[in-house]
Amino acid sequence: MSENEISDVNRREFLAMVAAAQGAFILGFWVPPQANAQSGPRPVWYQDPTTAEINAWIVISPDDTVTIRIGQSELGQGVWTSNAMMVAEELQCDWNKVRPQYASANRDAREKAPEWTLKVMGNGATDPKGGGEPGFGNRDRTGVSGIPDSLYRRMRTNAASSVKDGRYYLQLAGAEARERLLLTAAQLWNVPVAEVTAKDSIITHIKSGRTTTYGKIAGRAAGMPHPNPETITIKSPDQWTLMGTERKNLDVPDKVAGRVVYGIDVRVPGMKWAAVKACPVYGGKVKSCNFDAIREMPGVRSAMQFPIPDPALTRGRIFGGGVAVVADHWHQAKTALDRISIEWDIPPEHAAFNTANMRDALLASFDRPGRVRVNQGNVDDAFARAVKVVEATYSTPYLPRARMEPGNATVLVTDDRVDVWIGDQSPQETRFSASKITGIPEQNVYVNLCHLGGGFGRNGNGPQAEQAIMIANAHRGTPIHLLWTREEDFIGTTYRAMGMARLKAGLDSEGWPIALEVRTAMQEDGFGPESSFDVASRYHVPNYRFSNHTTKFHVPVGTRRGIGQAAHEFYRESFMNELAHAAGKDAYRYRRELIARTSLPYKEDMIRALDIAAEMSGWGKPLPRGTARAIALEERGAETNRMATISAMVHTVSVSRDGKVKLERVDVAHETGFGLVNPLSVKKQIEGQIIWFYNDAMHQANTIKDGHIVENNFNAFRLSRIDEDPPEINIRFFKTGHWLLGMGHDRATSVQSAIGDAIFQITGKRFRDLPYGSQDLSWT
């Protein structure tokens, strides 16, 4: 049978059989419904007689297995477990029988969200009984801002928001199902529903002691509508029994056995592999290429050029056009690709960029009028009165996500349907791209989600899907698995924008700042130019001006573990250390006093974080020569009375005389807000982000030469290893009175400023350009 003859049905059955034969639990693999079953009120796959779908999130089998559909993607942050916990808390099912499964992005394109999920209950960030402040943005077909009334509300995984945005409707989904199960049992027994309770999937009639299980009555409950769903309420943190407890991640047993299916592991019958080379200079495309050299190579099936992916599908970012080779095996495709000589058509103005002239352009932008974001008091008058003026200029380089799994996607295009198998932080956008490129309606696009081998930024994964869809569209009927080399991944990713900041403060006679001027510079399409500095200064200063300065560069930029925040926190906290030093004051007490002088709503929480971290670290106790402590506050959102995440960290750092830096110990004081869903995942996030920002501080930078990225593999772009892991990480949680803004990023940005300040304390040298590892840090 040729590839073209493999029918959809055979292909899918084969996929399921492969899974069964290998004994592998195909994690989250949603096997799409048959094409001919798409009409009618319900797709065939949830009329399976052995399982009952209670609502779009919950399916209960006769053996009490509860399948919970997950609308976000698992990329290491633990959403596979935390989303399931939020549903199971309310469902009151047996946690040991919970199995997560990816929600269907196709069904999301077809169905509207249930009415009862649309309204957020309660009074915002400071109401423990409410749903917090989820943000859905406006309806947008590309899914950029979510599609607020589609079935799963939001399927993107971004902005550390899976718990923040999803908690209320996931709890509601669990509660709606529980109430229907209870109603069903009460009706069966002919007793008032108030007399039945549920725990661990067992329903009990209190008076008679009669019991049944969810599995036994799920079929009936599936057909029992909720009489008034608008009355459903969710549990507040004081009622939680599962949420708030440490739960091991449900996919870890598969992860340690090599059984998880990432995008790269997808195998579809008849599948061919594609290797690609895009123009290394963004905006460039193929001028000419010759495929003659590869025609006879083993396994090679075809070769093609592809254009620059439509910027409308890549959020305006302009990548390169390139060449693809399709072969039976990926290594054959890659070997052939390397034999093709390609002449590129590169815009000369792009080829003229290099790191040095880009840095000059950012510096020059400081002297042009910028966009003034904040202007409080009278900054110029205050500077005139200042006893001392401190000024410093900092820089941060281009940085990629460099996830461990290189970009890939498997795509099958037929005349009426597209299937995409991919690890994806924004399947709604990919669905849109597939439809636009192929002309097949979104309702016939199936984005089948896989786990990701690292994510670190929703739109950071570049045009992996768009390239694969273009190639597969040219090979209709044949599934194409595109896989980037590591070098290609460095071309295809988006970067956090290279940035600079110039900060200037005027101090009074006691060393307190009376004027602060902050200028930040990055390319005009950089993300989050306002981050961290956008409202009143976190540290009290009566006269404050903040402006953004921009210039035009060609590098495609995107989110990377947050937006501008990580770089801006480095600027701000580094400068605070410099001010404390100039004032002759202790860096912890200087910060503490300046927060105490503000009227910020969460200032007591911020002070507590500083106090706890300082106390944990033994702040002020003598250290051996060559070792120093540095402190920083970390918060997002705490300038308002909305949601926020607040922590403080003290980093104990040593520098050897020959300049070797060691992060010896990290003491973390972290708020819980009203409650953390899975404190174990939160600890892992904090530990991981300490390493992440350690790498930003010490090692990582991408430079530009003749318009292209220079460091394009892990020999030149350094990842720290276990020998650089801090031997001691202490985390202490403290309770606060608001919902958290999220844990997925900005949780250890302080590593950057702290290592810099420790280097200064030990060596007397102040470095303001990251990464420090490229500097001479030796001392005598």
Add this chain to the structure above:
Amino acid sequence: MALDLNVNGTRHTIDADPLTPLLWVIRDYVGLTGTKFSCGIGQCGACTVHVDGQPVRSCSVQASMAVGKRITTIEGISTDGNHPIQVAWKEFDTPQCGYCQSGMIMSALALLQRRPNPSDADINSAVTNACRCGTYHRIRQAIHLAAELMKDGRRQ
């Protein structure tokens, strides 16, 4: 040309170019996908497997080099995912995204087989794989626990 390979105790006759990296033969021809591709230049260790008990970065050796030798992948260290090192890994809930963890476990296992009671310094010099999520803190604890569990296993 056919390559005779012994992978996890099973003999495979593979029709592939002998210059193909061992990683791609394992993933694409044998069909075991637990071993991962990441850098392709032997830097990160995501592709680590054992060849005659020695840890090898399989992206950077030719498959022909493994002919006549015992190849062990993550799928081959236990049938049920409960090798003591896997038990220890689970105890600390070690993985985040998990992509590097197969290679990480294979490197750590090679160390433990050579040095049943490794010091932190031993771990630093032997487990040189890269993890982007930053799970090193739990990996170190898991290796020490695995050492204990493997000793217990021997006593039984």
